[in-house]
Amino acid sequence: MAGRRTPLARAGTLLAEVPVHRLLTPVLEALTGTPGLDPARLADVVVGNAAGGGGNLARLAVLEAGLPERLPGITVDRQCGSGLDAVVLACRLAQAGAGDLFVAGGAESISTAPVRGRRRPGGGVDFYHRAQHAPTEEGEAEPGDPEMGVAAETVAREAGVVRERQDEFALRSHRLALTALSRGAFDAELVPVRGPRGWVRADNGPRARLDARLLARFPPAFVPEGTVTAGNSCFDADGAAGVLVAARDAAADLEGAGARPSLAFVDAVTVGVDPRRLGLGAAMAAQSLLADLGLGISDIAAIEFNEAFAGQVLACTDRLGVGPVQLDTVLNTGGGALALGHAYGASGAVSVVRLLARAQLLPEGALCLALISSAGGIGTAALFETTMPRP
Secondary structure (H helix, E strand, C coil): CEEEECCCEECCCCCCCCCHHHHHHHHHHHHHCCCCCCHHHEEEEEEECCCCCCCCHHHHHHHHCCCCCCCCCEEECECECHHHHHHHHHHHHHHCCCCCEEEEEEEECCCCCCCEEEECCCCCEEEECCCCCCCCCCCCCCCCCCCHHHHHHHHHHHHCCCHHHHHHHHHHHHHHHHHHHHHCCCHHHECCEEECCEEECCCCCCCCCCCHHHHHCCCECCCCCCCCECCCECCEEEEEEEEEEECHHHHHHHHHCCCCCEEEEEEEEEEECCHHHHHHHHHHHHHHHHHHHCCCHHHEEEEEECCCEHHHHHHHHHHHCCCHHHHHHCECECECHHHHCECHHHHHHHHHHHHHHHHCCCCCCCEEEEEEEECCCEEEEEEEEEECCCC
């Protein structure tokens, strides 16, 4: 498995005029240029997308990238989990013998996503900002299909995650991301993207001037007297990410061509949870996955968890039993979406790309976990194991 991603840019900034298929295309070109890879062996391209206008984004990007016309491409939508579930689907296809090589990942251009509207009986249009994710009934004391921030407030409140912890975790994410940027930790995974204003080569989300005092000044963003603010919530981002998924024989061929330490897919679980508490989906999926495999959270050497909201992440890590030391050394060690941004359908694939980068510093057999929660009350957890090239 090899992985690449574009820089993540705040929506409306550096990548604002780049359509989603042109974010994905350079990722496909980089991955299919992996030494020893014969594009003729590719079986399919599996891509996650959440905010697009429909159609088959994967097929469009295949053609834009000049890949073989026979590749049909498939685009999946599991909202924020789309990119991670696309990777899992490709791994399952490889396991089942459906092909030797796949490219899988996700892409999102929130800046260019279409405006959504419903036709009225009389021919007019009612515009809306998001799709419905769960049933609702008039007069409900607790909305059945809450906004993401409202659901994050519920999860943080019920888990007892106070404002100070949320702000502290958000600041941690920015500081870790800034350190990673300064050390060039992202350089090997990044693919530059050419926009109307020139080449974009680095993430533009981390804020060097952010500190605890500034974070404390942010007002509640979703619920009066709440604890979830714009400062401890992620921001929307544009970007794409992908990985090369190889069956065992194909992986051995790539190793012979000089591949670096990589990841082997172990297993994954996706579960449904109460849509009012959708942020807990990742933790519940991880609990199920680890129980199935007879593992504990202390067995995991690296975790990449999409940071939609600090309170949600902390509620999940508390539920999983992630202790302070493991939180510092295992979880999102290069920062996360609080600093880098959340590119919806791409974010789960970004997590796998980050795990691949971290695998270079881990011993063989180390276990790596990717986690994400999705709208509608869904969580996905995917487990990988580090492998070394054969001599």
